[in-house]
Amino acid sequence: MNTTKAFIFTSRLFGILALCVGIAYWLGYDVPLELHMGLGVLLVIAVWGLAVLAREQATQLALIAALWAAIVPVLGLLQVHLPLGETSWLLRVLHVVAGVGAIGLAEALNKRIKRIAITG
Numbered sequence: 001m002n003t004t005k006a007f008i009f010t011s012r013l014f015g016i017l018a019l020c021v022g023i024a025y026w027l028g029y030d031v032p033l034e035l036h037m038g039l040g041v042l043l044v045i046a047v048w049g050l051a052v053l054a055r056e057q058a059t060q061l062a063l064i065a066a067l068w069a070a071i072v073p074v075l076g077l078l079q080v081h082l083p084l085g086e087t088s089w090l091l092r093v094l095h096v097v098a099g100v101g102a103i104g105l106a107e108a109l110n111k112r113i114k115r116i117a118i119t120g
Contacts, residue, residue, distance in 0.1 A: 007046045007106070008050065010045075011102075011106035017039045018040045026092060043072070047105060047106045050065065058109065076095050
């Protein structure tokens with residue numbers, strides 16, 4: 001398995017798992033928040049890895065993906081550390097959107113890397 005395949009597999013697997021565990025946590029199920037956070041960190045690392053691989057041929061997309069992925073844990077940590085009261089739902093929704101967006105950007109980077117490999 002090459003590096004690109006490992007990163008895209010990691011982003012897909014851990015992104016979906018983080019989403020499922022996060023939703024379960026949000027719905028009140030007894031799941032460790034640390035599990036969700038760990039899965040999210042693995043997603044972010046995978047997106048960064050894909051961004052590094054695509055940085056020369058897809059500079060703008062790689063930069064956007066890297067910055068977007070960095071926002072995901074920031075939004076998550078803000079939920080834990082900011083007492084927002086009734087507006088906390090907005091931060092939760094933004095965090096979910098950012099996480100799903102990171103998975104989508106990983107897919108876009110993967111397509112760009114494949115296209116580059118084919119056209120050489």
